[in-house]
Amino acid sequence: MPAPNAIGTDKAMESRELDQQGMEAKLRLAPLRGVKLYSILSGIMIATFLISLDVSVIATVIPSISSQFHTTTDIGRYGAVYPLTMCSLQPLTGKLSTIFSLRWSYLVSFGIFLLGSLLCGVANSSTMFIVSRAVAGAGGAGVVSGGLSIIAIVTPIEHRALLTGLVTSLSTPLVPLLHR
Numbered sequence: 001m002p003a004p005n006a007i008g009t010d011k012a013m014e015s016r017e018l019d020q021q022g023m024e025a026k027l028r029l030a031p032l033r034g035v036k037l038y039s040i041l042s043g044i045m046i047a048t049f050l051i052s053l054d055v056s057v058i059a060t061v062i063p064s065i066s067s068q069f070h071t072t073t074d075i076g077r078y079g080a081v082y083p084l085t086m087c088s089l090q091p092l093t094g095k096l097s098t099i100f101s102l103r104w105s106y107l108v109s110f111g112i113f114l115l116g117s118l119l120c121g122v123a124n125s126s127t128m129f130i131v132s133r134a135v136a137g138a139g140g141a142g143v144v145s146g147g148l149s150i151i152a153i154v155t156p157i158e159h160r161a162l163l164t165g166l167v168t169s170l171s172t173p174l175v176p177l178l179h180r
Contacts, residue, residue: 031155031156031157033156036154037154037155040154041154041155041166044147045167048144048167050113050117051086051144054117054136054140055082058079058133062075065078065126069125071126078129078130081130081137083137084134084137085134085137085138085140085141086138086140087141088141090145092141093109093145093146096142097146097149102149102150102153106142106146106147108142109143109146110139110143112135112138112142113136113140113143115136115139116135119131120136148164148168151164151167152164
């Protein structure tokens with residue numbers, strides 16, 4: 001006769017095996033090919049381009065922002081708050097995309113990013129601009145982590161590294177060229 005804990009352990013092991021089988025079934029889905037794949041990848045590339053643009057554009061526009069708000073004390077915060085919130089919230093947004101639908105968490109993150117960018121555009125004070133950059137960075141965190149997760153799901157495994165590199169690297173070098 002098994003010990004009382006052995007029965008609970010067997011059920012827990014069966015539950016883990018079923019969860020494992022469910023995850024393997026999800027991973028066995030056929031990856032996308034053709035127009036569907038490239039339309040998703042181009043959408044993620046555009047989003048990555050916008051994130052890269054928002055990270056680097058601040059260096060070019062700081063003189064205009066300082067003269068608009070008549071302050072130079074917040075110059076360091078203009079550039080620091082966006083990557084700070086983006087990097088610090090990436091683990092949280094990654095976890096949220098596993099709890100909720102990846103599609104909806106990505107779209108909500110992109111909406112938050114766009115809202116933050118809109119608020120930056122209509123900011124009437126330095127403080128409002130800094131808070132708006134933080135909101136945009138919070139949305140950018142979900143866009144980056146969600147985009148990489150989507151690429152991992154929709155691409156065939158033999159092309160995954162190549163397509164991830166293309167999506168993330170083609171848009172990023174274009175950003176500095178636009179600032180000139």
